Amino acid sequence: MTKKQNKGGLVADAAVYSAEALQLAAFVYSDRAEISIKAGKGVFNVSFCGEAPGFHPGDYMNEVLNQQCRLDLAKQNSKAAGMIATKALLSAAGGTKKKA
Amino acid sequence: MALKKAAKKTEPAGPPQLLWRRDGASCLVTNDFGQYAWLKKKDFDLLLAGRLGGKHPRYAALADKGFIRDRLDFDGLAAKWRSKNAFLNSGPGLHILVLTLRCNHKCLYCQSAAAGPGARDTDMSAATAKKCVDFAFQSPNPGITIEFQGGEPLLNWEALKAAVLHARGKAKKTGKNLSLALVSNFSLMTEEKAQFLMEQEVSICTSLDGPADLHNRNRVFCGGNSHAATVKWLKFFQARHARQVPEYRVFKPSALLTVSRYSLGRHKEIIDEYVKAGLEDVFVRPLAPIGYAKNLWGQIGYEAKDFADFYLKSLDYILKLNRRGVVIREKMAAMMLDKIVNARDPGYLDARCPCGAAIGQIAYNYNGDLYTCDEGRMVGWEGDDAFKIGNVRKDTYRKVLTSGAARACVLSSNLESQPDCARCAYKPYCGVCPVYNYEAQGSLWGDMATNDRCGLFKGIFGALFALLKKPGNETILKNWVGK
Numbered sequence: 193m194t195k196k197q198n199k200g201g202l203v204a205d206a207a208v209y210s211a212e213a214l215q216l217a218a219f220v221y222s223d224r225a226e227i228s229i230k231a232g233k234g235v236f237n238v239s240f241c242g243e244a245p246g247f248h249p250g251d252y253m254n255e256v257l258n259q260q261c262r263l264d265l266a267k268q269n270s271k272a273a274g275m276i277a278t279k280a281l282l283s284a285a286g287g288t289k290k291k292a
Numbered sequence: 293m294a295l296k297k298a299a300k301k302t303e304p305a306g307p308p309q310l311l312w313r314r315d316g317a318s319c320l321v322t323n324d325f326g327q328y329a330w331l332k333k334k335d336f337d338l339l340l341a342g343r344l345g346g347k348h349p350r351y352a353a354l355a356d357k358g359f360i361r362d363r364l365d366f367d368g369l370a371a372k373w374r375s376k377n378a379f380l381n382s383g384p385g386l387h388i389l390v391l392t393l394r395c396n397h398k399c400l401y402c403q404s405a406a407a408g409p410g411a412r413d414t415d416m417s418a419a420t421a422k423k424c425v426d427f428a429f430q431s432p433n434p435g436i437t438i439e440f441q442g443g444e445p446l447l448n449w450e451a452l453k454a455a456v457l458h459a460r461g462k463a464k465k466t467g468k469n470l471s472l473a474l475v476s477n478f479s480l481m482t483e484e485k486a487q488f489l490m491e492q493e494v495s496i497c498t499s500l501d502g503p504a505d506l507h508n509r510n511r512v513f514c515g516g517n518s519h520a521a522t523v524k525w526l527k528f529f530q531a532r533h534a535r536q537v538p539e540y541r542v543f544k545p546s547a548l549l550t551v552s553r554y555s556l557g558r559h560k561e562i563i564d565e566y567v568k569a570g571l572e573d574v575f576v577r578p579l580a581p582i583g584y585a586k587n588l589w590g591q592i593g594y595e596a597k598d599f600a601d602f603y604l605k606s607l608d609y610i611l612k613l614n615r616r617g618v619v620i621r622e623k624m625a626a627m628m629l630d631k632i633v634n635a636r637d638p639g640y641l642d643a644r645c646p647c648g649a650a651i652g653q654i655a656y657n658y659n660g661d662l663y664t665c666d667e668g669r670m671v672g673w674e675g676d677d678a679f680k681i682g683n684v685r686k687d688t689y690r691k692v693l694t695s696g697a698a699r700a701c702v703l704s705s706n707l708e709s710q711p712d713c714a715r716c717a718y719k720p721y722c723g724v725c726p727v728y729n730y731e732a733q734g735s736l737w738g739d740m741a742t743n744d745r746c747g748l749f750k751g752i753f754g755a756l757f758a759l760l761k762k763p764g765n766e767t768i769l770k771n772w773v774g775k
Contacts, residue, residue, distance in 0.1 A: 216735075219735075220733075220734045220735045221734070223734070254739065254741075254742075255735075255739060258711065258737075258739040258741070259737075261711035262709065262710070262711050262737060265709060265710075265711050265714055266709050269708045269709060269714060272708050273706050273708035273709045276377075276380065276645070276646065276706055276708060277646060277702050277703055277706055279380045279381070280380045280646050280651045280702055281651065281693070281694065281698070281699060281702055283380060283381045283382060283383055283432065283651075284382075284383040284384060284431075284432075284650065284651040284652075284693045284698075285383075285689075285690050285693040285694050286383065286430070286431075286432045286689065286690060286693070
């Protein structure tokens with residue numbers, strides 16, 4: 193699904209990973225590396241610079257996978273998840289006054 | 293006329309929604325209604341294939357629990373789900389007032405970012421305390437619990453007294469059911485203060501980390517012996533609880549245990565100390581790498597497996613004591629068991645879906661700033677207001693409860709949207725913590741595959757379900773939550 197690119201970058205298969213998952217993971221890792229994502233033909237080219245000590249690109253890709261799984265799950269479970277979240281928030285915020 | 297071809301025999305339908313987990317030769321199956329069953333591998337395969345027939349010895353019991361597709365009692369199961377998730381309808385019930393950041397202790401693991409005893413600019417004024425009480429009573433929840441915390445809340449006695457009296461007045465006016473609770477290290481307790489607290493029916497909770505040497509090592513008190521003060525006042529409140537008076541109700545005091553690296557290996561001594569102090573619950577809580585504890589993690593922290601080992605040994609020892617007739621239970625296990633055995637919500641906000649942040653609890657900082665929870669407030673003290681939801685003087689109740697941080701916590705702690713959790717057999721009883729995820733893994737969602745809190749909860753659930761398999765243990769554990 194991913195392969196190493198020259199200069200320590202990675203190539204992510206666009207059939208598996210969405211730009212959103214790559215960007216979300218980049219945000220999670222923003223305090224550990226500057227991550228840039230460029231769309232190619234059927235792939236995303238990911239490059240890293242300014243890595244903090246201990247940063248490993250594989251950890252970033254694990255987070256990409258986590259975010260992608262979450263996005264895929266959200267599509268399947270959005271109805272149930274949305275009902276639960278809406279119920280919880282509306283109940284907590286108090287009754288809505290109906291207009292006469 | 294040509295005869296219709298006989299319809300092909302259709303494959304039996306599979307089971308309704310279920311979650312499962314293998315454990316050796318057997319499988320634990322659970323469902324969203326909070327029901328569970330242990331099945332042998334061959335019975336599990338039959339259930340999955342929809343071939344577990346009416347004559348099977350487990351059929352009736354599994355049907356009762358909602359595991360047989362053709363025998364679903366929709367009304368009964370829906371009622372169970374509603375009861376288990378009743379908190380979705382109620383709004384924040386727990387309101388934590390941080391009366392001061394000052395503290396006369398310097399506990400090694402303190403998450404609450406305590407200031408020195410002289411720093412009076414971190415005290416909540418009586419006027420702000422009353423505003424906080426008014427704000428709490430705007431919650432639609434018919435039951436309001438106000439918990440006084442710090443720092444050490446007894447360092448700001450005037451604000452505490454004002455808030456207690458104001459809350460009692462509000463409860464009378466609104467007809468809401470009010471519970472008041474104080475979390476104190478007891479070092480500043482006096483008979484006069486104790487009398488006021490008892491008369492106002494304030495329940496009392498303290499910290500007890502084990503025998504004197506361990507307690508005093510964790511809970512450093514330059515002004516005296518922390519352990520001695522704790523034990524002295526625990527005994528005082530217990531004695532007053534034992535001889536009730538008709539005018540007011542005196543609650544049995546309770547204590548919290550925080551497990552530091554120094555506690556590991558000393559589970560027996562710690563539990564014996566609780567028994568000796570007359571306590572019937574020990575709440576074995578792990579350290580969280582939040583706030584001050586995060587900075588000292590290398591000195592006092594440990595890996596999840598170390599805590600899991602400590603926890604399981606503690607549980608095992610408690611059960612041994614129970615068999616000898618000693619009354620003591622582990623609080624976290626008791627709350628989880630209440631969910632597992634009684635399909636009931638015990639009010640444990642850390643293990644709800646969504647978690648209790650903002651929708652179940654609100655933390656009120658000394659200056660009136662509002663946070664999703666006390667852990668969120670501690671992150672705020674470190675300079676990051678990701679979990680701030682407003683200010684008691686500036687913002688309306690509705691604005692606070694619909695703030696970005698409140699919504700983000702609800703969405704990110706919804707297990708239906710968490711990849712690992714959505715398929716986990718423990719999902720019906722579990723919950724995630726966005727603050728923990730944020731601090732430990734850099735995002736509100738976290739990544740459960742490598743999340744220590746998740747590993748810890750899985751260990752606890754695994755142990756509880758394994759214990760429930762054995763009839764002797766099952767009876768004891770069910771007694772813990774039988775009331």
